[in-house]
Amino acid sequence: MTAVRGPALHRGDCIGIAAPATHDEGQDISAAVDRLEQAGYRVKLMPTVTGSYGFFAGTDEERARDVNALFHDDDVKAILCLNGGYGSARILDKLDYDYIAAHPKLVIGFSDVTALQIALWEKCRLVTANGPLMVTLGGSDAYTAGQFFQGLTTDVWQGPLALPAGRKLTTVVPGQAEGPIVGGNLTVLTSLVGTPYALDGTGCILVLEDTGEDAYRIDRMLNQLWQSGLLSRVAAIAYGDFTDCPHDPGDFTTDQVLDYYAHLAGKPAIKGLPVGHTKDKAFVPYGVEGRIDADREGASLTFVDG
Incomplete structure (x- = not known):
């Protein structure tokens, strides 16, 4: 199976924020939103980004629905995950892998997001990226932020x-x-x-x-x-x-x-x-x-x- 990847981003593109795992744990993401918008991107927050269900950002069905919806939204060009913690593995059986493979987008995160990234690789050969989470992007140092914004726009590595x-x-x-x-x-x-x-x-x-x-x-x-x-x-x-x-x-x-x-x-x-x-x-x-x-x-x- 050949690897598939989403498009490199340009100023004005929309980045969708998904919450496949733990809720925001009280962390303010407004600085991350500001950082993305100042770089020229539009930001779309899915409902579970502000949700809470036990130690998750929503029920398994809600979190999976938001991830699937971002892949179905033609305006969204990449997906940045809210947080790590735990829970991504619980939604893997609820994702629309056939649609995702045909409509690839970059999925960015680390920690618990590994479960989502590995599943997307095994089921779709989707290129994803190790990078910051929404809860960490706002306070990221110059190296991390520089790597992130350069990575968004890179077409050939x-x-x-x-x-x-x-x-x-x-x-x-x-x-x-x-x-x-x-x-x-x-x-x-x-x-x-x-x-x-x-x-x-x-x-x-x-x-x-x-x-x-x-x-x-x-x-x-x-x-x-x-x-x-x-x-x-x-x-x-x-x-x-x-x-x-x-x-x-x-x-x-x-x-x-x-x-x-x-x-x-x-x-x-x-x-x-x-x-x-x-x-x-x-x-x-x-x-x-x-x-x-x-x-x-x-x-x-x-x-x-x-």
Whole structure:
């Protein structure tokens, strides 16, 4: 199945805001709306953006209806997700994948939005993007905002991923590999194993990040990805940030766990990608072809689209 993608955006285009997971948790999104409008975009807020149903932004049916409606709305050119948290996986069986595949649009987010992005890749081969959420965009730093607005208007992805000042990618397992870039949050991605929406990952560059998980939990999830066969199928691994992932004294650190499974998979692997629950957030298109180069001198992720 060939990857499909929505159009690059232009000033005056409309960005739809969907809430597939948790509600806004009391966070004010007016600064994000202002930032989008000042950049020349129109903003459409779906009803669940201001909704609340338990820890969700609405019922499963309401949240799925809003996502489907944004794909059906010809005026909307891209979809930015409100928040992460939890809940995207609960609407996956309610999405109109056939229509989405025929009317592609860029879906942007991270964290729990990984479930939506993986499902759209597996069912539609839809190109999505790791980027800020609506609840974080308003306060985003210059690097994150710059990456976001540049990413919205990019039609063909070529060249090395731009990194924030002071950050560099490092080699875990040396080698070179090419393939579609896919992945996201480790916890969410692992939760899809055994479902119809699980990532196959064959020949892909697998991006993984997480936050707030003890090192032994990271090990447990990577072990599941190993035993399910995913880590054997991918072409390479690119670790993002694993923030607030502690270990008890004498236990393996998160870095040691990540390194172990990269070597176990035996595929080229790098770490330090600015994705995940991190201040500096790269805009990484999932589904676009990339190349990993990793050796003793350093590492890089290069887009080789088109």
